[in-house]
Amino acid sequence: MMREKFVLFGDSLTQEAFRENGWGASLANAYNRKADVLVRGYGGYNTRWAMFLLHHLFPLDTTxxxxxxTIFFGANDAALFGRTSEKQHVPIEEYKENLRKMVQHLQICSPTMLIVLITQPPIYEEGRRAYAISLYGENARKLPERTNEAAGQYANACVEIAKEMGVPYINLWSKMQETDGWQTKFLRDGLHLTPEGNAVVYQEVIKVFDEAGLSADKMPYDFPHHSKIDPKNPQSSFQQNVCHVPME
Amino acid sequence: MMREKFVLFGDSLTQEAFRENGWGASLANAYNRKADVLVRGYGGYNTRWAMFLLHHLFPLDTTxxxxxxTIFFGANDAALFGRTSEKQHVPIEEYKENLRKMVQHLQICSPTMLIVLITQPPIYEEGRRAYAISLYGENARKLPERTNEAAGQYANACVEIAKEMGVPYINLWSKMQETDGWQTKFLRDGLHLTPEGNAVVYQEVIKVFDEAGLSADKMPYDFPHHSKIDPKNPQSSFQQNVCHVPME
Known part of the structure; x- marks a missing residue:
């Protein structure tokens, strides 16, 4: 039996999943000796570019x-057209179609795979502006490259696709805004996650995994717990254990 | 081309590698889009029991x-005979022989694999005692189940094997004791690592990886950086990129 794996597919919010208190690291810790957490996060990527990776990252013929x-895109797709990050902009209908194709492809890879769509977090425009000034000073753009309103539209579109496809979703955009002070409590530059913001993502992911029957405590440990090993005859403890999980 | 992987093989000090500021999480973050970090840590295990896993975790015929x-054992082997954790005790000569066999097996798996031996950290006996009292109150054992002296002997034995086998090592036992206040700065219960202790392990591992030519900045990113993607013709950016790294 091979070790189970969870794959986190997304943009910078996923690429950073092993930073301080990162949601990916927390997930890997919760599922230690049960599943490997593999990060496939690509900073700056929108769904259009991610589509070029899809079949490479998720081949049909893998063992x-x-x-x-988890599919966690939108923050770059929702960058506004005509502003400084317009290169990353993807029209909302194309964004939806890309998400649809991603889910479809994963469902073909494995009809039993748990696929979770995560919307982008809210945008704190003042935080984005302060960040731009810290980088570019007076040359910083005057108009926001991302707005919370656009983020909300893309988040709604993501939820719509999840419902259409019958897969679970996490509406991070609305969830985070339920908490007073979300602007700086959860976001460090108006877009990327603080340790507290990471904790929200982790809690929401765990909730969806639990509801899908994948809670860590229901999954078997690989190899016996040390307290179950007979020190006088350790070999017997390992022969009894049927759950051997080689690397791949 | 498949994604590179780093495997962390060890006891609880490895199993916990994705806890807060964990050395495994830091490694995964440093090598994001370059290598997967897979934890194979087994809390409470000594090298004798780990030998039963070796061929399962590191099969010769993997793709x-x-x-x-990294091989990071010793903390349980060095538990004293005749004390409360004697079940975990492994005589020092057998510990050395087990480490030798592990290195030999990995060298057969791949002659080019970087194999790093890590000694156990020092033991703060007062911290162990306080921890036992917190668990068992008055029933806590009066005599330490681990001593720093024994830990040092096993650490030396580990270094000896590394030199004999010609593989790099990290003498965590001596490294940590160079810092004043190591007892509680680096250890949370006299044995397991605090966030600061994890940072020491991470820094030492990175140093060895760097010296072996595996520093993260020398390894290629999988797929182009977003700034290198031509928004007018993204396909061309992905065709040029030869470093496709499917999941396995």
Missing amino acids: KQPLAT | KQPLAT
């Missing part, structure tokens, strides 16, 4: 498909 | 051998 995959 | 593996 072991992921048990679960 | 992709790890690029690097």
